[in-house]
Amino acid sequence: MxxxxxxxxxxxxxxxxxxxxxxxxxxxxxxxxxxxxxxxxxxxxxxxxxxxxxxxxxxxxxxxxxxxxxxxxxxxxxxxxxxxxxxxxxxxxxxxxxxxxxxxxxxxxxxxxxxxxxxxxxxxxxxPETLMTVWHNVFERGGLKPGETLLVHGGSSGIGTMAIQLATALGSKVIVTVGSQDKAEACLKLGAIKAINYKTEDFVTESKAATSGAGVDVILDMVGGDYIDRNYEAAAVDGRIVQIAFLSGKPKATVNFTRLMIKRLTHTGSTLRPRSNADKAAMVAAIEDKVMxxxxxxxxxxxxxxxxxxxxxxxxxxxxxxxxxxxxxxxxx
Missing domain, CATH: 3.90.180.10 (Medium-chain alcohol dehydrogenases, catalytic domain)
Known part of the structure; x- marks a missing residue:
C-alpha cells in the first residue's frame, strides 16, 4: 500500500x-x-x-x-x-x-x-449527486410508474439528462423544457419524446398536446417562480409535482390552489444535502438494487x-x- x-x-x-x-x-x-x-x-x-x-x-x-x-x-x-x-x-x-x-x-x-x-x-x-436526486425525487417522492409521463424543467442539465435516461429505461415517457435547439436535440437523442423551447413555446400547451390533453403525471421542477402555477395547469389528474430548486431566484409564487383540489395534485419537494446518513444510505441501497x-x-x-x-x-x-x-x-x- x-x-x-x-x-x-x-x-x-x-x-x-x-x-x-x-x-x-x-x-x-x-x-x-x-x-x-x-x-x-x-x-x-x-x-x-x-x-x-x-x-x-x-x-x-x-x-x-x-x-x-x-x-x-x-x-x-x-x-x-x-x-x-x-x-x-x-x-x-x-x-x-x-x-x-x-x-x-x-x-x-x-x-x-x-x-x-x-x-x-x-x-x-x-x-452520485445527480442519480440520487433523480431517484429520490422522481421515483420515491414522485412515484413515477412505467407508462406515465414525466415533465422535466431544465432537461439539458446534469439532473435533467439523468432523469431522461432513467425514466425512459424504466418504461416512462419524458417531456423536457430547454432554452435552445442544441439542448433540445441532446435531450431527444437521450430518449425524450418531446423537447419544448421555453423561450418560444408555452410548456403547458405543448405538454397537454403531447399527452392528448391529459397532462403530465410527474413534474420535476428546479425553476420555481411563475412555473409553479403553470405546473398545476400542465399536470394530469392525480399528478405529482416535485420541487428541487428555484433557479428563477423566486421561491415565492402566487398560485391558483383550486387546481390542486380539482386535480387531486400532490406538490412535494426535497433537498439532499441536509438528509441524515441513514436516509442517504437507504437511497444508495435502493439505487444499487434498481439502477446499478x-x-x-x-x-x-x-x-x-x-x-x-x-x-x-x-x-x-x-x-x-x-x-x-x-x-x-x-x-x-
Missing part, C-alpha cells in the same frame, strides 16, 4: 463571491472516522449547490467540510474501524456532504458505491459536458453559470 502524503491540494472558497473566490490551497489529509472511508479523488462533479455555497447562500451542514463538492469518484486509500462495505484499493463513487474539490475526500462507507466497469472514472464522478443493473449494462450513463483540472475550478463554475453546458461538468484531481 502506498504511503499517503501528509498534505493535499484543495480548492477553497476564500470569501463569498463570484468564481474568482475559488482558490487552490494546501491542507492536511483528513482522517476517516469509524464509518468512513478516505478516497483519493480522480473526478469530482460540479453542481448548482456548489455555486450557491460559493456565493454565500448555501452553507454546509454542521460537521461537514467547508470545501465545496458533493460527489466524487476515486480509489479507497484508508478505511475507518467499522467500515465493512469497501476495502482499500476499491474504486468507488460517492455522494459527500462537502469536500469534493480536493485530492482526497472523506465519504460515508454506506453511501459509496462500487464503480461499474461500464463507467469511466470521469463519468463515475459525475453520477442499468449502469452495468451501459444503458444509462452521465452525459459529460466538459472537464477541468481541479485548480481551474473557477473556470468550471464560469461554464456552469453561463448555462450553455449540456450535461455534467467535472473536475479532475
Amino acid at each position: 502506498e504511503k499517503l502524503p501528509a498534505q493535499m491540494t484543495v480548492v477553497a472558497i476564500s470569501k463569498p463571491g463570484g468564481p474568482e473566490v475559488l482558490k487552490p490551497e494546501t491542507r492536511s489529509l483528513p482522517v476517516p472516522g469509524p464509518d468512513e472511508i478516505l478516497v483519493k479523488v480522480e473526478a469530482a462533479g460540479v453542481n448548482r449547490p456548489d455555486v450557491s455555497q460559493r456565493s454565500g447562500s448555501y452553507p454546509p451542514p454542521p460537521g461537514a467540510s467547508d470545501l465545496p463538492g458533493l460527489e466524487i469518484a476515486g480509489e479507497v486509500v484508508a478505511i475507518g474501524a467499522d467500515a465493512k462495505k469497501h476495502k482499500v484499493g476499491d474504486k468507488v463513487m460517492s455522494l459527500v456532504a462537502g469536500g469534493g474539490y480536493a485530492q482526497y475526500c472523506i465519504a460515508q462507507d454506506a453511501q459509496a458505491m462500487t464503480v461499474p466497469p461500464a463507467l469511466s472514472m470521469q463519468e463515475a464522478g459525475a453520477l 443493473p442499468l449502469l452495468r449494462q451501459g444503458r444509462i450513463k452521465p452525459l459529460l459536458d466538459s472537464s477541468f483540472p481541479l485548480e481551474k475550478a473557477a473556470d468550471a463554475h464560469r461554464r456552469m453559470e453561463s448555462s450553455e453546458h449540456i450535461g455534467k461538468i467535472v473536475l479532475l484531481a
Whole structure:
C-alpha cells in the first residue's frame, strides 16, 4: 500500500463571491472516522449547490467540510474501524456532504458505491449527486410508474439528462423544457419524446398536446417562480409535482390552489444535502438494487459536458453559470 502524503491540494472558497473566490490551497489529509472511508479523488462533479455555497447562500451542514463538492469518484486509500462495505484499493463513487474539490475526500462507507466497469472514472464522478436526486425525487417522492409521463424543467442539465435516461429505461415517457435547439436535440437523442423551447413555446400547451390533453403525471421542477402555477395547469389528474430548486431566484409564487383540489395534485419537494446518513444510505441501497443493473449494462450513463483540472475550478463554475453546458461538468484531481 502506498504511503499517503501528509498534505493535499484543495480548492477553497476564500470569501463569498463570484468564481474568482475559488482558490487552490494546501491542507492536511483528513482522517476517516469509524464509518468512513478516505478516497483519493480522480473526478469530482460540479453542481448548482456548489455555486450557491460559493456565493454565500448555501452553507454546509454542521460537521461537514467547508470545501465545496458533493460527489466524487476515486480509489479507497484508508478505511475507518467499522467500515465493512469497501476495502482499500476499491474504486468507488460517492455522494459527500462537502469536500469534493480536493485530492482526497472523506465519504460515508454506506453511501459509496462500487464503480461499474461500464463507467469511466470521469463519468463515475459525475453520477452520485445527480442519480440520487433523480431517484429520490422522481421515483420515491414522485412515484413515477412505467407508462406515465414525466415533465422535466431544465432537461439539458446534469439532473435533467439523468432523469431522461432513467425514466425512459424504466418504461416512462419524458417531456423536457430547454432554452435552445442544441439542448433540445441532446435531450431527444437521450430518449425524450418531446423537447419544448421555453423561450418560444408555452410548456403547458405543448405538454397537454403531447399527452392528448391529459397532462403530465410527474413534474420535476428546479425553476420555481411563475412555473409553479403553470405546473398545476400542465399536470394530469392525480399528478405529482416535485420541487428541487428555484433557479428563477423566486421561491415565492402566487398560485391558483383550486387546481390542486380539482386535480387531486400532490406538490412535494426535497433537498439532499441536509438528509441524515441513514436516509442517504437507504437511497444508495435502493439505487444499487434498481439502477446499478442499468449502469452495468451501459444503458444509462452521465452525459459529460466538459472537464477541468481541479485548480481551474473557477473556470468550471464560469461554464456552469453561463448555462450553455449540456450535461455534467467535472473536475479532475
